[in-house]
Every structure is written in C-alpha cells, then in structure tokens.
Amino acid sequence: MYLYDSPAETAAMLESIGAASIEELFRAIPSELRLDRTLDIPGPLGELELTRHVAGLAGRNLDANRAICFLGAGSYDHFVPSVVDMVASRSEFYTSYTPYQPEVSQGNLQVMFEYQTLICDLTGMDVSNASLYEGGSATIEAILMAMSATRRHGKVVMLRSVHPEYRQIARTYLRPHDVELVELGWAVDGRADLQQAAERIDESTACLVIQHPNFFGALEPVRELVDAAHGAGALVVHVFDPISLGILRRPGDVGADIAVAEGQSLGTPMLYGGPYLGILACRETFLRRLPGRIAGQTVDRRGKRCWVLTLQTREQHIRREKATSNICTNQGLFALRAAVYLALMGPHGLREAARQCLFKARAALESLAGDATLSRRFDAPFFKEFAVRDGTGDVAGRLERAKAEGVLAGVPLGTWYPELEDSFLVAVTEKRTADDIDAWSNALRGSS
Amino acid sequence: MTPEDLLYDETHEWVRLENEAGQKMATVGITDFAVEQLTDLVYLDLPEVGSQVTAGEEFGEVESVKAVSPLYSPVTGEVVAVHSELCDNPKTLSQDPYGEGWLIKVRVTDETSLSRLLDAAAYQKQREGEA
Numbered sequence A: 001m002y003l004y005d006s007p008a009e010t011a012a013m014l015e016s017i018g019a020a021s022i023e024e025l026f027r028a029i030p031s032e033l034r035l036d037r038t039l040d041i042p043g044p045l046g047e048l049e050l051t052r053h054v055a056g057l058a059g060r061n062l063d064a065n066r067a068i069c070f071l072g073a074g075s076y077d078h079f080v081p082s083v084v085d086m087v088a089s090r091s092e093f094y095t096s097y098t099p100y101q102p103e104v105s106q107g108n109l110q111v112m113f114e115y116q117t118l119i120c121d122l123t124g125m126d127v128s129n130a131s132l133y134e135g136g137s138a139t140i141e142a143i144l145m146a147m148s149a150t151r152r153h154g155k156v157v158m159l160r161s162v163h164p165e166y167r168q169i170a171r172t173y174l175r176p177h178d179v180e181l182v183e184l185g186w187a188v189d190g191r192a193d194l195q196q197a198a199e200r201i202d203e204s205t206a207c208l209v210i211q212h213p214n215f216f217g218a219l220e221p222v223r224e225l226v227d228a229a230h231g232a233g234a235l236v237v238h239v240f241d242p243i244s245l246g247i248l249r250r251p252g253d254v255g256a257d258i259a260v261a262e263g264q265s266l267g268t269p270m271l272y273g274g275p276y277l278g279i280l281a282c283r284e285t286f287l288r289r290l291p292g293r294i295a296g297q298t299v300d301r302r303g304k305r306c307w308v309l310t311l312q313t314r315e316q317h318i319r320r321e322k323a324t325s326n327i328c329t330n331q332g333l334f335a336l337r338a339a340v341y342l343a344l345m346g347p348h349g350l351r352e353a354a355r356q357c358l359f360k361a362r363a364a365l366e367s368l369a370g371d372a373t374l375s376r377r378f379d380a381p382f383f384k385e386f387a388v389r390d391g392t393g394d395v396a397g398r399l400e401r402a403k404a405e406g407v408l409a410g411v412p413l414g415t416w417y418p419e420l421e422d423s424f425l426v427a428v429t430e431k432r433t434a435d436d437i438d439a440w441s442n443a444l445r446g447s448s
Numbered sequence B: 001m002t003p004e005d006l007l008y009d010e011t012h013e014w015v016r017l018e019n020e021a022g023q024k025m026a027t028v029g030i031t032d033f034a035v036e037q038l039t040d041l042v043y044l045d046l047p048e049v050g051s052q053v054t055a056g057e058e059f060g061e062v063e064s065v066k067a068v069s070p071l072y073s074p075v076t077g078e079v080v081a082v083h084s085e086l087c088d089n090p091k092t093l094s095q096d097p098y099g100e101g102w103l104i105k106v107r108v109t110d111e112t113s114l115s116r117l118l119d120a121a122a123y124q125k126q127r128e129g130e131a
Helices: A007-017 A047-059 A082-088 A106-123 A135-150 A164-174 A194-200 A222-231 A242-246 A284-289 A316-322 A332-367 A395-404 A434-446 B032-038 B091-095 B111-116 B120-130
Strands: A155-159 A180-184 A205-212 A235-240 A258-262 A278-282 A295-299 A305-309 A374-376 A385-390 A423-427 B013-020 B023-030 B041-045 B058-064 B068-072 B077-082 B104-108
Touching (some): A106 A242, A106 A332, A135 A164, A135 A258, A135 A278, A155 A194, A205 A222, A332 A423, A395 A423, B104 B111
Parallel strands (some): A235 A258
Antiparallel strands (some): A258 A278, A295 A305, A385 A423, B013 B023, B058 B068, B077 B104
16 A cells, blocks of 8 residues: 655654755765656556556466466466365465464464375375475575584585576575585486486585476486485485376385475466475474474363474574574465365375376377477486477577467576577476367477 | 582583593583573484584583573593483483483593583582572
C-alpha cells in the first residue's frame, strides 16, 4: 500500500526531527552521486487503465500454461494437483508461515513434522529438517555439515555434472574457508569418471557431491561413487530429483550420507525461478549438525499429542558464533505444498508420475530419429532429461524459432558449459502429451 | 565437592594424573560445579582417539537443553581413550562427574602445560567466588 504524505504532514515531521528541509537529510550524499532531476515516471492511471496496462505487460511473458514446456535444468513443469493450492491458500497457513512463538502454532509444527516424516520416507534417511530455501543452498549446507562432521577441511570434491548454479553457490560459500573445491569432469557417456573420482578423493576430502540423475539427466554409477568416497573416509552428499524416487533407489538405500534436493517439483509451479524449497535429510549420526528447524512430536502435560521445535541448541541463536549454519528458519509454505503433494500422490502416485516422465522422455528422444542435424549428446541411461546436440551449431536460433511456434524446446547448455555450446537440455514431465511431443519435435525439425 | 587428589583448570575441567610406563597419563572430566551450571545435559561431542589436544584450547562440546558450551583441554597431548558411551548417555556425567563421567584420557606430551593447573584448594576458592 502506498501512503501519501501531505505537505502539512511533511512539515510536521521535519519540525519534529529538527530539519529545515528534506534536502537537508540527504546532504551527506555527495552531489555527484545524486540524480539531479526528478524520476521519469508516467502520470497516474485509473484502476481500470492500470489493470489493463499491467495485464498487457504480464501477457508478454510466455509461461508454461500457454507454451509447451520442455524446459528443465533444475526447475520442472510437473503437475500440481488443485488440492495443493486449496490447502496452501488457507489463511491459517499462508498468513502465519513464520511462527515466532512456535509452540503457539501447533498447526504449523504439525505440518513441519509431517513434512519431515514424508521426506524421510521419500529419501530413506533417518532425519530431515523442516526445509531450507532451495536446492542450491541445501547443497552447500550439506557440504558444511560434512566438513564439520568429518573435521576435514582439505578438499570438497564435486562432479561438474552437479547443477552449475549449485556449484557456483558452493564456490561463494567456501571462499572464506581454507578448503580446496575440486571439480571432476564427466566421462564420454555423460556419467562420472570413476577412475578420476577414485584418484582425487583422499584422506583430506570431507565429501563427494554427486547429483543423480545428474544435470544432464544421466544416471550416475552411485554405488561405485559411494564406495570410492567411503573408502577414503569421505561422506557422500547426494543431490536427488524428488520425482525420480518414484522409480529410482532412495539416497538412503544407495549409501548416501546426506541427501539434498530442490523441492519445487513437489507441488509448486515453476514461478519464474522461485521461491522454491530446499530439502535436506541425513543419517542420524549427523543429526546434531543438521541446520535449520526441526519439529518433534511429544505429549503435553495432559498426555495429549503435540509438537515442539526441538534440538534448537544446534541453531545460530543459541550457538552464536559457533553455529555451522546461519539458517534458523524454514520455507514453511512450500514445505506445506510438498507435504500435501506427497500425501496426496502416495507411493503409487509418485511411481506413476516417474514412470510417465521416463517413458515420455524416451518417446521425445525417439521422435527426433532420422533428423541428421539433431542427435543425443550423451549415451548414458537417463530419467526425464537428456541433452541434444545440434549439428548446425545454431542452438540459440533453433530454440528461438521453436519459441515463436509456442514451444519452449530446451535450455542451451552453453550458458554454463562452453564445451557444450552446440547442445541443449530437454526435460519431459508427466504433463507432456503425445501432441506436445509432436509439436516439440516438429518445431525443432521444422526450423532446421 | 572438590576431590583433593585431582588438579583443576579455571574453566572447570578436572585432571587425574597417573604414571604409566614412565609417561604421564591424564584423565579429563568436568567438575560437579560445571555440571550444575550447565543444567540438563543432552549431548556430548568428543574428539577421536589419536587426535591432539592443547592446554587451554577447545577439544569438544557439551550440550544442555539451553546452550552448547565448549570443553577446554587442561593439558597438551594425544588422546588415547574417549568415553564415547557418554555421548548417548550424558546422565552418567551428571551423576558421577569425577568417576564414571570421565571424558577423555590424554598422554601428556608437554609437561610444562601442567604447571598452570590449580590444586583442589585453589579451585574451591575460585568456584566459591563464581557461585
């Protein structure tokens, strides 16, 4: 809401603080840094005109409801059942998502507890926190946990097939730490190079960070990677795709120590990039190092079931400078959406969503067969995402022309990987129909 | 309670010194005064066998329901034993801080680090001042 000050109110406020003019309040700012004219803002509009104007601007966005969306690379167009919005839009939840007096907010605490329980079931891990902000910050929090748990500050080893922005966040966070961040390339088929991994992980390595399925959609040799890390006493941070766990083994079942994910796929639309949901779960051994909130279940003095925030001594407001994380809150509304989504889908629903992703992604890839200019970039088995090489080299042009036909056909990989300038990444979710896949294939081919 | 046969650090750790094959071995714990101040203990974070500790520097943490407090080593040396069962059962520490509540055993590598420790009378005086 915009509150307008009348000249009389301005004068009264100036008098109250003993200033002669508003100008005087800005005198400390050197004149060369100041704008010496008024802002160039168009005149006022009536409500109806303003609504039309803004709707016109919004209409220039091409969103996943209007375009056919094959974009992925960390943010996915999965189905969001309307029950999720129905529950999350209840004002009891959306007006109170940050409980400052937590025990008063039993409903919120119950949601956190149920979210944690669902995440533990989903990942096969012992404990989950009540969520973090998004996948990238969850990844670095897991790395910091590993450094603290192993008391190793020599190296952090990450595969370059982990989301490039998560790696960038890790670099930023680790800058003030005296630790070497080692990045390992991929083998010819797009999966981890096991020999290289075995060579580079050593006694000074706190953890190995893998993403499975990796950024290119490829399924990593997880067990071999886990063995290589554990053999050197390093922990494994496993970045997973929540939907993939409908058909893939859970991080806890393949030996990962800390499992992290971007939780957007669980009941939240793409939202032009956020806000999203950071998932972080681990083995019980690391419970005391788990950042953020944890809700626990107990009984009140009358013996009735209730919920509390627990293990708070881990947190920054109690541990002060000794805390391993500065995170004391959680992404309440999005954790709620994830909890509703998972509860609604159940193991069978999640399996069905994952199977559809798997089959449709294969159908999409097969629809490109016979086009001499488009080929698969990596041969490794994949889940719902795969990289395509454009033989003409004009990835940007091809994607732009597809967009003109209403198809968001893929994400150019050259954005992050100079050596993959000729390739783009394609994600196929359960929402894509046979018609969508035809339209996508035709848009890509037609423009070649 | 301040047992006469122990040495103490200002930060409320106690040391029991023993000679073993010509070397000084130190058993380290925290005093009943420290335990009382910390209130309900819930968790302990102790070092690994083989790690080095330095007099006056932190070697672990003790967690109560309200706070996490550092544990400072009263001696310099190598950790040869860790009372790890205590981590899951810190009540033992509250019940018997000078006996079953011991934390670590250290092979002292720098005996000059011992000269800064207090005897029972000096420590008793200090804790009366703080109480």
